[in-house]
Amino acid sequence: MKGITFRAWQGRHYVTLAELLVRLGSFGLALTWRVEVDEMVDPRVPEMERRSAGAGMDTLTLLSLTTPDLQLIDAEARGFAGDEQVVVLTEVDSCLWDVRAADERVLDELRSHYPVVGEL
Helix, strand or coil, rough: CEEEEEEEEEEEECHHCCCCCCCHHHHHHHCCCEEECCCCCHCCCCHHHHCCCCCCCEEHHHHHHCCCCCCCEEEEEEEEEEEEEEEEEEEEECCCEEEECCCHHHHHHHHCCCCCCEEC
């Protein structure tokens, strides 16, 4: 998988996990997600981790738990197509997003929305 990194804060706007899930478009809809969060800063986080345990949860369920206002600290959402991990969204200390994807088009889409990126 190739990857990019970019600031979670784009000016005064914080890029949330929900926003990234939406940016994945049709690529992300059929994925199953497993989420781990190091800092429990919101009461929704334990439910998110509980639902992602084992077989994981579908994208729409994850999206419903993240909502646009949820800011995570040190979190990782891993997306699977069947048994194959195809995307990893890592929020680093509420400052950066590291995104790795098996499909370069996913990274290209994110580059178009967040133009100041570094390569991983």
